[in-house]
Amino acid sequence: MKKQISFALATLMALSLVACGGNTKSSNETSGTATEKADANGKVWKIGSQGPLTGGAAVYGNAVVNGAEIAVNEINANGGINGYQIEYKKADDEHDQEKAINAYNSLKDWGMQFLVGPTTSAPAIAVGTESEPDNMFILSPSGSALEVTAPKNVFRVCFSDPAQGAKSAQYIGSHKLGTKIGIIYDSSDVYSTGVHDSFKEEAPKQGLEIVADEQFTADSNKDFSTQLQKMKDSGADLVFLPFYYTEAALVLTQANTMGYKPTFFGCDGMDGILNVENFDTKLAEGLMLLTPFAADAKDDLTVNFVKNYKEKYKDTPIQFAADAYDAVYAIKAAVEKANLTPDQSVSELGDAMEKAMTEISLDGLTGSGMKWDASGDVDKEPKAVIIKDGAYVSAE
DSSP, X not given: OOOOOOHHHHTTOOOOOOOSSOXXXXXXXXXXXXXXXXXXXXXXXXXXXXXXXXXXXXXXXXXXXXXXXXXXXXXXXXXOBTTBOEEEEEEEOTTOHHHHXXXXXXXXXXXXXXXXXXXXXXXXXXXXXXXXXXXXEEEESSOXXXXXXXXXXXXXXXXXXXXXXXXHHHHHHHTTOOSEEEEEEETTOHHHXXXXXXXXXXXXXXXXXXXXXXXXXXXXXXXXXXXXXXXHHHTOSEEEEOSOHHHHHHHHHHHHHHTOOOEEEEOGGGTTGGGOTTOOGGGGTTOEEEESOOTTOOSHHHHHHHHHHHHHHSSOOOHHHHHHHHHHHHHHHHHHHHTOOTTSOHHHHHHHHHHHTTTOOEEETTEEEEEEOTTSOEEOOOEEEEEETTEEEEOO
């Protein structure tokens, strides 16, 4: 059983990293629409979703609530879950722990039975601690910090930070993308540090030589000239960037100014770099990132999802949207596995879902045969995308 984590720890954690029918809103923090269909007794499933819908991490949060909405609409159109329709509501937590708890509580007051979220790790840790006494079942699409799944009621769709680091090293080694590896990471951020540490441990096992390992902090995240010069002087032919797209855009811009052109490789936090304001996306050409989702994949599931997403939101979905889409379908599969109904209590549903999640296998956008263990972590194969002509395309 996963150990309980205190809110005191949650407050230390940094960034790790919708519906059918009507149009009612319950408050400034929550919004969404309810289905117009219910069973004869008015019963519906109530699924909430939360993330940063405003602020610096809004690219992630909006992708999550949008991806979840696509899944909800599809499921409702096909008869719902166990014959019951889904009512869906989203909430903005602004990537703030206190606001994340407020968003969770507002969704709980609305009658939420399952939560798709939170999107980012620090809010996910805070909400996990808050929700554990409720036994509310939570499936975070993208909360990757190791501590996110410490409460027994919290599972995730994405890889944990250590898994991302190890799988990145394995991917780089098996595809022979580089031999002399430089690393730049944010030592003040739990997501970046977690990925960095596991990457550094796994790299030698994959025949990769780390020739430079440099850090920055949240207080020094604008000028990367020193770190880049050390990368260049060391002869690094691939530079691993396990942090977020905002800083990565600065790194790529400054590397270009220096005439330094190694292969750059990032993780899921890099997803969103093509949307950075005033960033010359030509500088991201050739950038690679580990992700289980590529919007240009040709399988029917991905093609239909991307088509529907573009039609509804006028944008190309990123991994976070795909993770949330899979999260809703995982909830559906677990509910059906346990034969649950909306009249059961939140705690009863939570107990049943924690067991059922370990018994299902899901073929989704982010992996085939996805399975979850009792610790809440998922097992699936990683993929990578590369930026070509200003778009994400499969690196395979």
